[in-house]
Every structure is written in C-alpha cells, then in structure tokens.
Amino acid sequence: MAELPKKAKVVIIGGGVIGCSIAYHLTKIGWDDVVLLERKQLTSGTTWHAAGLVGQLRPSINMTKLAKYTGELYRGLEAETGQATGYRQCGSISMATNAERFEELKRSASMAKVFDLPVHVVTPQEIKELAHIVNVDDVVGGIHIPSDGYANAVDITQALAKGARTGGAKIFENTKVTRIRHNGDRITGVDTDDGSIDADYVVICGGMWTRDLAASVGVAAPLHACEHYYVLFEGVEGIDNTLPVLRDYDYCGYYKYDAGKLLVGAFEPNARPWGMDGISEDFCFDEIAGSFEHFEPLLIDAMRRVPALEKAGIQKFFCGPESFTPDVRYHLGESAELKGCFVAAGLNSIGLQSAGGVGKVMADWIRDGIPPADLWTVDIRRNMPFQINRKYLRERVTESLGLLYATHYPFKQYETARGVRKSALHDRLVAQGACFGEAFGWERANWYGEPGSTPAYEYSYGRQNWFEANAAECKAVREAVGLFDQSSFAKFRLEGRDAMAVLNRVCANDVDVAPGKLVYTQWLNDKGGIEADLTVTRLSETAYLIVTGAETEVKDFNWLKRHTPDDAHAVLTNVSSGMGVISIMGPNSRALLQSISPNDLSHEAFPFATSQEIELGYAIVRASRITYVGELGWELYIPTEFMAGVYDAIVAAGAAFGLKHCGYHALNALRMEKAYRHWGHDITDEDTPLEAGLGFAVKMDKAGGFIGREALAAQKEAGLKQRLVQFLVKSPEPMLYHNEPIWQGDRIAGYIRSGMYAHTLGGACGLGYVDAADGGVVGPIGADDYEIEIAGVRYPVTASLKPFYDPTNARIKI
Ligand SMILES: NCCCC(=O)O
Structure with a gap:
C-alpha cells in the first residue's frame, strides 16, 4: 500500500460519493495534490445504501442547478472513466392528489424553465400511459421529467474515484482521521491513525460523522442521522427498465x-433519529434494525398506489442511517470560523443526485476562496452555533426527513424544536395575539390575530388565513404607526483607533462620517458581488455599531473579522444578545415617541439617517432614524433588561396615535412595495450594487478605495448586463412568492427573487433581475415589457426601476 504523504494541498475526509466527487472535480481544475482519507472503505457509511434516484428538480433554483449538472455528469461518466455506473435515463413522474400539491408541481415546472430543464405537466391519464402499474384514481395531475433517471451509487462513487486517481488524487482507505489541526483561525492539516498530513485545505465530507468532526475544531455543521427505510419487492407484475421513477409525495413514497x-x-x-449515543467505531456497510411497525402504514399506502405489490414478495426490508439537517438543506463551503476548513455534508438523502454539482462548486470554491455562484441557501455559514445542540437536532430531524416530500407551502413554519431564542418581549407579544415563525432559532411575530387569541397558520398557495390581518398591519404603518419587535437583528461593535480605516475599506459607502450619522452600505467581494447589506452607525471617533440581519450573523461577523488586519487597533464584539430592538414606524411615529421622551425628535433636531441616545420611559436608548418600510420611523436599540419597560411605555401611550403591533410578514410586504432589497434574495454575492440599483450607496472616489471597487469600475465602463426591476402584477388575484419566470415576449429574461402581496398597491409585487435579449447591455425598461409566469399561466405586469411606493422618498423625510 502507498505511504501516506506528509503534505498535501487538500485533504478530503470521507470516501462517500460527495468526497469522491470533490476529489474528481479538484483534479478537473488541475489540482492534483489531493488526498482523500476514508476511515473504512469507499461508500461504507451512507452512500452504499442510497436508493439510486437521480432527480433534478429541487425546491430552490441553486439546488436544482447542482442536481441538473449531476445528471449531465453521470450520463457521460461511464464513457469517460470506463467504470460502469448503472446510470439509466428512465424519466420521472411526480404525482399530486390534491389541488395545492398540483399547484406546487406546476410552479416547479415553471421554475424549471428558467434553466432549461424540460418538465411537462401531465394528466392522470398520461401518468397511467407512462407508468401503467400506477393506480391514478385519486391523482389530479403531475409532472414528467424525461431526463431524470437512476444509477448505482457505489458504481458512481467508484467511477468518480477512478477519475480522481487518473487526475492525480491519492485515495487511502482504512485511514481514520483522529484530529483536525489548526493554528489559531487557519487550518494546518490532519492527524490520522497512520501519520500526519500538513494541508492548506481540509474538506470534511464525513456524512453522519461530520457534526462531531467539525465541532472538534469549533465549526458548526448541524446534522443528525435518521432511520431511512425502503423495501425491495420481487415478482412485481408489469415492470421493466422503462418504468419512470415515481414520486407519490402526498403519501410520502417513491418507486x-x-x-x-x-x-x-x-x-x-x-x-426516527438514529445514533443518539454516538456511532459505533466498527460501523461499515451496516444496516440497522429499524421498526417494521413504523414503516407498515407507508407500505399499505404503497400497495394502494401500485396494486401489483399486493401479490409481490418482499425480498428485502431495509433500514439505514442518513444525515438530515435542521432546514433540509445541505451544508457547503468554507466555514466562517476556520480558514481553509471546508464542509460538504448533510445531504438529506439526496446525496447521489447532488454529488456532481456539489463536487464542482466545492472545487471552484476551494480554488477561488468564494462560492462560484450564489449558494447561500446551502452555505455552511448560515448555521448558528446553537444548532449543533444534540437535543435540538434530535427533535428537529424527526421533522426534517418528512419535509423532503411535504408540500413546500409559502410561509410554512417548523413545528419541532421551537422556542429556542426568544426576545425579551416574547410573552407580551403572545398576549397581543402574535403568531410566531421561527427564523434562525428566533421566535419572531409574523402576524397578529386578536389580542388574547392564539392564532395559527392555515397554509395554501393562495391567500392564507392571515391575509386580512396583514393588510390591516400594513395600513396602520402607512396611515398611523406600527410596532415591530426586531430584536433578532445581529449587532456588532467595532472599536479602536483604526476602526474607521478598517470599516471604510470593507464598506462600499463612506463611513468616515461625523459621530451620530448612520450609513446604509454593502460589503463587497473582489468581483463586486454583495456579501452583506447593513447599516453602520458612528457612535464616536473610535466606535461603530454595525447592524445586520439575523440570518447572516455568523457570516457577517466573520467577514469583518477576516478583513481586520492582525495589527489593526480595532476590536470586534458581537453585542446581539445584549440589545433588543423595537421599531416604531409610520407617520405618527414622531408624535408617539415625542409624547414619552423629553428629547427633541423634530426633523431639524433629528434628521433622517442619524442616531442619538434619548430618554424613553425610564431608560436611555439609542434611537436611529432609519426605515425598512418606507415611512418616518425610528429603530430603538435597547439594553435587554430595559426592553419590557420601554415597550410598556410605548404601548401605554400608543393607543392615542393608532399604534398597531405588526409582524415580519407586514415588514416584508411594506419593504417590497418600496423595493427595499433583501440580502440573500434580491441581492447576493453574485449581484453588484450597480445591477441592484444601489449605486447611490457606493462612494467610488473615497480615499483608500474599498474591496470590490475595481470590479465596479470595470462594470460601469462595460455597462450593465442585468438590472433589478420591481414588478406589480396587474390582476389583484395571483400570488408571487419567488422563482417565477419573467417573460419578455417569447424569451425568459429572468426570474423573481422575492415576492409578496402589496396591499397598498393592490396586487402581488416582486423583485427580479432582467437581462437583454442579445446578452448585451440592458437598455431602458418599458413599463409593459414583461409578463410573469405563475404555475404555467402568464400574467401581465407593470415594471419599474423606481419604487412603486413613494418614489421620491417624501414620506421618509417628513
Ligand atoms: N434517496 C432517495 C431520494 C428521494 C428523491 O429523489 O425523491
């Protein structure tokens, strides 16, 4: 056996399909100094028992793109490597037995058009023709994807391993990593039971072992194994290898x-979560006992769907562990915590069908240091440190596994592991009738029912049961005043004599402003892509308060940390937990706050985009005059222990001003009317501020420049190839969520990044980028140039580069 090298550029931990695909793709980009270490034998953890489905349509655009590439790769892999893969393109059919599910399938078929994946909406009769073993009595429709298929996961892995070896990678089996080494915040290599390897990059693809491996170096990779069941039936009449893969989502089954x-x-x-007390050291190609009683009801449903199973024999009842994550999205990329430490794990039973794309983007990410495209939905940096808590994981994964096939209703909330992070106002908001959603562990009021009630969601793709409550909240903010609890904001302080210089290099806007000024800015990468969208308040000559979304707390904190030179006199502290935030927004906000504060809140004394400490109730709070809803208003930053008292003072005074409690759904609807961008949807690391219409927040000529400046200068020179446009559906009925294609004549010009019903405008509103028909610079945008496709139907829309609501910002500056 070859000797373990002492040094390698990249060490990959884990010899499943994911690890082998990363090794394969690294060699494809010319990196051959790659070592893959497998504790037992290739595929012996999870890959070996993958059912083998190679589907391409996932709920999100980026996961679908990765799966589509995977299908393309597998089609040619056998010819390329000479290793059989068992790949067969038999197509797939997904069925719906109710109108809501059919709407979901039709919406995905529309989404698939954005990246040229042919998906056909089919009738029950057409399903029967394509798969005559299926009982379609209760089926209302479905979709057919002719280019889907299946493969043998072990053979695919061996083919990728062979391709990787041919490209120069070295693969060592029976070599267990005993320690991942690092020097402060930089990875340095691994120790194994067979010696040590120094490495610039370590990639953890350890399947269900990944949580513990990552945690050993302070990296949060939340996942937990669950039992996954399938049964092999023999003697099934009427089947052959032309049978498409079948998905019967409403009965949780696949065939x-x-x-x-x-x-x-x-x-x-x-x-059923598995491995609660750890995983045996000897685990290798192991099955687990499982529970036939647990699976039996699903088998009974299967016999109804495929009656031929009643006369068939069970050849094998199988149960094996697979890793699931809290949000049923996998984890990819470089960890925020440790430079050079990459993760690709938590594949939620779609490892085989994602592995090609995962390997490709991981190789590019390792080479370039940033993701090759927006991959935020699966980025490892979205995870919060608390999420590796085992009690949390065990409870959540009981739900995650089923979510793979559950209807992906808009606004659907998790039901397990709730109440993890609560604002200081939580119980008071409960009394006001808040309906909470969960976001990054936070319980956040999404909408309010009647005070004293316990409202609950009734999901659908149409207007949900909170539609009217949401309309009333939006109206209050537009006409009177609304109270939002935004305590989940992430808040950092950067302090020291170099704080300004450090921050000004990272921010595209100029933060060398007078103390008391607040600056809206983006942080960019070298390509000019938007890495963060936030506000920066200068508190003093040497101190700043940085406020960003809850979702990006880990990513943004570490972005700034990594861009703070070691010798800079600037200390970064995460103060999120120490401060709550109450936002008071609407034309009556000034009068309300003035009635309980001795400070002068007039426009002259307290202009827009400034921040002051004011007295409110018994507290001193930081009031910042800024808005995400497009109205006069203040965000109040309040030490946590003063939150309840300040809230009580505001609410006691509020009735006279028409104060209404408002939730995150109202916040989203209002910001959409005003076309305020949301990071992760409307603006991502592959969109620049110029394309996003945020050029006003970029100071190209400030002293010292900023990260991404050169890329923006080049883009300005060349002209914009895409532009963010706001759309309003002309008919008041259809609902926009996201991913709907934007048509210009007979071509797709883009897709909706985020959508919401805009009550003030009387229709669904969305934001999306459009490109030019000839692929060149985007010209003027005509109001009637576009249509948006929703579940197969095209709707006329009005398009605008300026916000539909208050385009001159008159309401903010009153
Ligand atoms: N491992 C099963 C995959 C399920 C699916 O593709 O629908």
Whole structure:
C-alpha cells in the first residue's frame, strides 16, 4: 500500500460519493495534490445504501442547478472513466392528489424553465400511459421529467474515484482521521491513525460523522442521522427498465425499478433519529434494525398506489442511517470560523443526485476562496452555533426527513424544536395575539390575530388565513404607526483607533462620517458581488455599531473579522444578545415617541439617517432614524433588561396615535412595495450594487478605495448586463412568492427573487433581475415589457426601476 504523504494541498475526509466527487472535480481544475482519507472503505457509511434516484428538480433554483449538472455528469461518466455506473435515463413522474400539491408541481415546472430543464405537466391519464402499474384514481395531475433517471451509487462513487486517481488524487482507505489541526483561525492539516498530513485545505465530507468532526475544531455543521427505510419487492407484475421513477409525495413514497425488482421507499413525518449515543467505531456497510411497525402504514399506502405489490414478495426490508439537517438543506463551503476548513455534508438523502454539482462548486470554491455562484441557501455559514445542540437536532430531524416530500407551502413554519431564542418581549407579544415563525432559532411575530387569541397558520398557495390581518398591519404603518419587535437583528461593535480605516475599506459607502450619522452600505467581494447589506452607525471617533440581519450573523461577523488586519487597533464584539430592538414606524411615529421622551425628535433636531441616545420611559436608548418600510420611523436599540419597560411605555401611550403591533410578514410586504432589497434574495454575492440599483450607496472616489471597487469600475465602463426591476402584477388575484419566470415576449429574461402581496398597491409585487435579449447591455425598461409566469399561466405586469411606493422618498423625510 502507498505511504501516506506528509503534505498535501487538500485533504478530503470521507470516501462517500460527495468526497469522491470533490476529489474528481479538484483534479478537473488541475489540482492534483489531493488526498482523500476514508476511515473504512469507499461508500461504507451512507452512500452504499442510497436508493439510486437521480432527480433534478429541487425546491430552490441553486439546488436544482447542482442536481441538473449531476445528471449531465453521470450520463457521460461511464464513457469517460470506463467504470460502469448503472446510470439509466428512465424519466420521472411526480404525482399530486390534491389541488395545492398540483399547484406546487406546476410552479416547479415553471421554475424549471428558467434553466432549461424540460418538465411537462401531465394528466392522470398520461401518468397511467407512462407508468401503467400506477393506480391514478385519486391523482389530479403531475409532472414528467424525461431526463431524470437512476444509477448505482457505489458504481458512481467508484467511477468518480477512478477519475480522481487518473487526475492525480491519492485515495487511502482504512485511514481514520483522529484530529483536525489548526493554528489559531487557519487550518494546518490532519492527524490520522497512520501519520500526519500538513494541508492548506481540509474538506470534511464525513456524512453522519461530520457534526462531531467539525465541532472538534469549533465549526458548526448541524446534522443528525435518521432511520431511512425502503423495501425491495420481487415478482412485481408489469415492470421493466422503462418504468419512470415515481414520486407519490402526498403519501410520502417513491418507486424505482431495480434490476427486475421494485424498490419502494418513503420520507415519513415523525422520523426516527438514529445514533443518539454516538456511532459505533466498527460501523461499515451496516444496516440497522429499524421498526417494521413504523414503516407498515407507508407500505399499505404503497400497495394502494401500485396494486401489483399486493401479490409481490418482499425480498428485502431495509433500514439505514442518513444525515438530515435542521432546514433540509445541505451544508457547503468554507466555514466562517476556520480558514481553509471546508464542509460538504448533510445531504438529506439526496446525496447521489447532488454529488456532481456539489463536487464542482466545492472545487471552484476551494480554488477561488468564494462560492462560484450564489449558494447561500446551502452555505455552511448560515448555521448558528446553537444548532449543533444534540437535543435540538434530535427533535428537529424527526421533522426534517418528512419535509423532503411535504408540500413546500409559502410561509410554512417548523413545528419541532421551537422556542429556542426568544426576545425579551416574547410573552407580551403572545398576549397581543402574535403568531410566531421561527427564523434562525428566533421566535419572531409574523402576524397578529386578536389580542388574547392564539392564532395559527392555515397554509395554501393562495391567500392564507392571515391575509386580512396583514393588510390591516400594513395600513396602520402607512396611515398611523406600527410596532415591530426586531430584536433578532445581529449587532456588532467595532472599536479602536483604526476602526474607521478598517470599516471604510470593507464598506462600499463612506463611513468616515461625523459621530451620530448612520450609513446604509454593502460589503463587497473582489468581483463586486454583495456579501452583506447593513447599516453602520458612528457612535464616536473610535466606535461603530454595525447592524445586520439575523440570518447572516455568523457570516457577517466573520467577514469583518477576516478583513481586520492582525495589527489593526480595532476590536470586534458581537453585542446581539445584549440589545433588543423595537421599531416604531409610520407617520405618527414622531408624535408617539415625542409624547414619552423629553428629547427633541423634530426633523431639524433629528434628521433622517442619524442616531442619538434619548430618554424613553425610564431608560436611555439609542434611537436611529432609519426605515425598512418606507415611512418616518425610528429603530430603538435597547439594553435587554430595559426592553419590557420601554415597550410598556410605548404601548401605554400608543393607543392615542393608532399604534398597531405588526409582524415580519407586514415588514416584508411594506419593504417590497418600496423595493427595499433583501440580502440573500434580491441581492447576493453574485449581484453588484450597480445591477441592484444601489449605486447611490457606493462612494467610488473615497480615499483608500474599498474591496470590490475595481470590479465596479470595470462594470460601469462595460455597462450593465442585468438590472433589478420591481414588478406589480396587474390582476389583484395571483400570488408571487419567488422563482417565477419573467417573460419578455417569447424569451425568459429572468426570474423573481422575492415576492409578496402589496396591499397598498393592490396586487402581488416582486423583485427580479432582467437581462437583454442579445446578452448585451440592458437598455431602458418599458413599463409593459414583461409578463410573469405563475404555475404555467402568464400574467401581465407593470415594471419599474423606481419604487412603486413613494418614489421620491417624501414620506421618509417628513
Ligand atoms: N434517496 C432517495 C431520494 C428521494 C428523491 O429523489 O425523491
């Protein structure tokens, strides 16, 4: 056996399909100094028992793009490597047995057009023709994807490993990593039971072992194994290898032809977590006992869907562990905490169908230091440190597994592991009738029912039960005043004599402003892509308060930390937990706050985009005159222990001014009317501020420049190839959520990044980028140039580069 090298550029931990695909793709970009370490044998953890489905349509655009590339790769892999893969393009059918599910399938078929994946909406009769073993009595429709298929996961992994070896990578089996080494915040290599390897990059692809491996070096990679079941039936009449893969989402089941047999698997609600006390050291190609009683109801449903199973024999009842994550999205990329430490894990049972794309983007990410495209939905940096808590994980994954096949209703909330992070106002908001959603562990009021009630969501793709409550909240903010609890904001302080210089290099806007000024800015990468969207308040000559979204707390904190030179006199502190935030927004906000504060809140004494400490109730709070809803208003930053007292003072005074409690759904609707961008949707690391219409927040000529400046200068020179446009659907009925294609004549010009019903405008509103028909510079945008496709139907829209609501900002500056 070859000797373990002492040094490698990249060490990959884990020899499943993900690890082998990363090794393969690294060699494809010319990196051959790659070592892959597998504790036992290739595929022996999870990959070996993958059911083998190679589907391409996922709920999000980026996960679909990765799966689509995977399908393309597998089609040619056998020819390229000479290793059989068992790949067969048999197509797939997904069925709906109710109108809501059918709407979801039709919406995905529309989304698939954005990246040229042919998906056909089919009738029950057409399903029967394509798969005559299926009972379609209760089926209302479905989708057919002719380019889907299946493969043998072990063979695919061996083919990728062979391709990687051919490209120069070295693969060592029976070599266990005993320690990941680092020097402060930089990875340095690994220790194994066979010696040590120094490395510039370590990639953890350890499947269900990943949580513990990552945690050993302070990296949060939350995932937990669950039991996953399938049954192999033999003697099933009427099947052959032309049978498409079948997905019966409403009954949690999938069906795949498997060498003369039929494999039937399921993703049930109330899954059973596995490995609660750790995973045996000897685990290798192991099955687990599982519970036939647990799976039996799903089998009964399967026999109804495919009646031929009633006469077939069970050849194998299988149960094996697979890793699931809290949000059923996998973890990719470089950790925020440790430079050079990459993760690709938590594949939620779609590892085989994602592995090609995962390997490709990971290789590019390792080479370039930034993701090759917006991958935020699966970025490892979205995870919060608390999420590796085992009690949290065990409870949440009982739900995650079933969510794979559950209807992905808009605004759908998790039901497990709730109440993790609560604002100081939580109980008071409960009394006001708040309906909470969960975001990054935070319980946040999304909408309010009647005070004293306990409202709950009733989901659908149409107007949900909170539609009217949301309309009333939006109206209050536009006409009187609304109270939002925004305590989940992430808040950092940067202090020291170099704080200004450090921050001004990172911010595209100029933060060398007088103390008391607040600056809206983006942080950019070298390509000019937007890494963060936030406000920066100068508190004093040497101190700044930085406020960003809850979702990006870990990412943004570490972005600034990494861009603070070691010798800079600037200390960065995360003060999120120490401060709550109450936002008071609307034309009556000044009068309300003035009635309980001795400070002068007039426009002259307290202009827009300034911040002061004021007295409010018994407290001193930091009031910042800024808005995300497009009205006069203040965000109040309040030490946590003063939150309840300040809130009580505001609410006691509020009735006289028409104060209404408002939730995050109202915040979203209001910001959408005003076309305020949301990071992660409307602006991402692949969109620049110029494309996003945020050029006003970029100071190209400030002293010292800023990260991304050169890329923006080049883009300005060349002209914009895409522009962010606001759309209003002309009919008041349809609902926009996200991912809907934007048509210009007979071509797709872009897709909706975020959408919401805009009550003030009387229709659904969305934001999306459009490009030019010839791929060149985008010209003028005509109001009637576009249509938006929703579930297969095209709707006329009005397009605008300026916000539909208050385009002159008159309401903010009153
Ligand atoms: N491992 C099962 C994959 C399920 C699906 O593709 O629908």
